[in-house]
Amino acid sequence: MTIKTDMLVYKNFINGAWTESSNDEYIESINPANKNEIIGYVQKSTKEDLNQAVAAAKTAQVAWRNLSGAARGDFLYKVANILEANLNEIAETMTREMGKPLPEAKGETARGVAILRYYAGEGMRKVGDVIPSTDSEGLMFTTRTALGVVGVITPWNFPVAIPIWKMAPALIYGNTVILKPASEAVVTAAKVIECFEKAGFPAGVINMVTGSGSVIGQGIIDHQDINGITFTGSDQVGKQVGKGALARGAKYQLEMGGKNPVIVVEDADLDLAVEATISGGLRSTGQKCTATSRVIVQSSVYDTFKDKLLAEVKKIRVGDGLRAETWMGPCASESQLNTVLSYVEKGKAEGATLLYGGNRVEDEELENGFYVQPTIFENVAPDMAIAQEEIFGPVLVLIKVNTIEEALDVANDSQFGLSASIFTTNIAIVLSFIREMEAGLVRINAESAGVELQAPFGGMKQSSSHSREQGQAAIEFFTSIKTVFVKG
Numbered sequence: 062m063t064i065k066t067d068m069l070v071y072k073n074f075i076n077g078a079w080t081e082s083s084n085d086e087y088i089e090s091i092n093p094a095n096k097n098e099i100i101g102y103v104q105k106s107t108k109e110d111l112n113q114a115v116a117a118a119k120t121a122q123v124a125w126r127n128l129s130g131a132a133r134g135d136f137l138y139k140v141a142n143i144l145e146a147n148l149n150e151i152a153e154t155m156t157r158e159m160g161k162p163l164p165e166a167k168g169e170t171a172r173g174v175a176i177l178r179y180y181a182g183e184g185m186r187k188v189g190d191v192i193p194s195t196d197s198e199g200l201m202f203t204t205r206t207a208l209g210v211v212g213v214i215t216p217w218n219f220p221v222a223i224p225i226w227k228m229a230p231a232l233i234y235g236n237t238v239i240l241k242p243a244s245e246a247v248v249t250a251a252k253v254i255e256c257f258e259k260a261g262f263p264a265g266v267i268n269m270v271t272g273s274g275s276v277i278g279q280g281i282i283d284h285q286d287i288n289g290i291t292f293t294g295s296d297q298v299g300k301q302v303g304k305g306a307l308a309r310g311a312k313y314q315l316e317m318g319g320k321n322p323v324i325v326v327e328d329a330d331l332d333l334a335v336e337a338t339i340s341g342g343l344r345s346t347g348q349k350c351t352a353t354s355r356v357i358v359q360s361s362v363y364d365t366f367k368d369k370l371l372a373e374v375k376k377i378r379v380g381d382g383l384r385a386e387t388w389m390g391p392c393a394s395e396s397q398l399n400t401v402l403s404y405v406e407k408g409k410a411e412g413a414t415l416l417y418g419g420n421r422v423e424d425e426e427l428e429n430g431f432y433v434q435p436t437i438f439e440n441v442a443p444d445m446a447i448a449q450e451e452i453f454g455p456v457l458v459l460i461k462v463n464t465i466e467e468a469l470d471v472a473n474d475s476q477f478g479l480s481a482s483i484f485t486t487n488i489a490i491v492l493s494f495i496r497e498m499e500a501g502l503v504r505i506n507a508e509s510a511g512v513e514l515q516a517p518f519g520g521m522k523q524s525s526s527h528s529r530e531q532g533q534a535a536i537e538f539f540t541s542i543k544t545v546f547v548k549g
């Protein structure tokens with residue numbers, strides 16, 4: 062590929078320096094709102110580059126681990142301030158690179174700042190417990206130790222928040238990091254790493270290697286000197302990460318798909334339920350693992366809910382995320398757009414009724430972008446592919462049920478169990494939903510998306526490796542417990 066000389070080329074960040082790859086091939090990152098606009102180039106790195114980064118991270122690890130938690134926290138506070146000072150530029154890059162509307166991109170970047178500050182404070186909090194020993198002269202307690210070098214493999218849908226919610230806890234607990242960001246949002250990730258560079262971390266503590274998943278991602282899975290891998294992305298790659306890590310005894314953490322339901326009960330505030338279904342299902346063009354995709358509605362309010370939903374969805378403005386009037390941006394890539402369109406075809410072929418949308422947006426101004434209409438299906442049977450598989454696009458499927466029991470059965474009829482929500486004013490139904498719903502995140506009278514950084518996040522069933530990230534739960538993955546017994 063010929064590189065246009067006026068474009069920015071982002072190198073790997075290895076051992077404290079922006080470093081050229083041993084390969085001179087590049088990955089081009091384009092704007093999904095206008096495929097002719099190139100956002101930047103990154104290197105298509107090789108295993109040799111990865112080896113260099115891992116060696117640097119391994120060398121840096123002991124000195125980093127031996128700093129006090131407060132000293133490590135100071136570095137994170139510095140990154141937070143730098144990220145905050147560059148929030149507008151980074152958010153704009155995110156919008157241009159993966160299509161998320163600018164207000165959402167700004168919100169995500171601000172969330173990155175807050176995550177960094179949260180984990181900076183974690184450096185001052187307790188890491189163990191004193192446990193009474195049966196030996197009256199002994200002292201027994203637990204402490205924690207870092208895993209070592211952590212590989213961080215991230216997706217494109219939250220290109221600031223996800224790398225930060227993995228890297229910040231890894232670092233505060235004394236690990237060093239190799240980041241392999243998603244190729245679709247790699248320039249945004251490079252700008253985040255620039256903030257870490259400016260904060261002056263010791264060389265080797267934080268490294269980024271760009272390149273294809275099959276080379277650099279797989280290289281992380283296989284590398285003997287990487288002690289832990291944290292991954293967010295597809296079900297298929299996640300399972301590969303898990304198998305590969307298990308085979309060589311590395312620790313791993315996986316966050317994968319969702320097929321998140323919302324249940325609308327007959328006593329619900331229907332306007333609130335409509336608003337939350339739209340926000341949960343269609344913001345970020347439905348490209349969230351926590352996005353609402355199955356809308357399970359009690360038959361007595363089905364028609365009223367459907368009419369209200371349809372009326373609101375029709376008002377959605379699709380367009381370039383940089384424009385103030387845009388509510389929903391493009392799909393992040395042509396392949397995501399094609400996935401959505403193929404599920405629309407599947408839904409029709411399976412006999413569901415396409416109630417609204419389902420096509421590319423026909424607008425001359427938007428013809429160079431990967432735009433799809435917000436889409437609603439009805440007459441959907443729970444076993445159809447559109448009700449079972451993660452689409453990762455702005456597609457809602459309406460499923461009519463008669464009773465709460467049936468609603469819960471349908472909601473739980475999924476290989477996934479990430480997030481679920483219900484709209485009702487009946488406390489008994491709320492309590493049975495909390496008890497019966499097989500999901501890591503259950504939300505009452507609130508949309509299925511919307512993770513809070515200080516709370517544990519993760520799924521049941523095939524949505525995750527049953528571990529949790531974020532909040533104080535992160536310590537469980539990024540450290541190992543040591544039980545200490547001392548006798549004088």
Ligand SMILES: NC(=O)C1=CN([C@@H]2O[C@H](COP(=O)(O)OP(=O)(O)OC[C@H]3O[C@@H](n4cnc5c(N)ncnc54)[C@H](OP(=O)(O)O)[C@@H]3O)[C@@H](O)[C@H]2O)C=CC1
Pocket residue numbers: 214215216217218241242243244245272273274275277278279282293294295296298299301302316317318319349350397400451452453
């Ligand atoms: N849970 C979530 O939040 C997300 C779920 N998804 C789901 O996944 C689908 C596909 O999206 P996609 O971007 O392809 O997701 P992937 O799982 O392919 O990508 C996630 C990360 O894994 C890397 N990767 C790809 N192949 C390998 C490999 N063999 N070994 C190790 N790492 C690898 C990717 O690198 P590279 O980008 O270079 O390929 C990226 O950094 C979506 O439609 C959606 O259903 C996607 C993103 C986020």
Ligand SMILES: O=C(O)CCC(=O)C(=O)O
Pocket residue numbers: 218219293348349350351509510511512
């Ligand atoms: O809902 C959120 O804020 C987070 C979603 C998420 O983690 C994801 O889509 O990968």
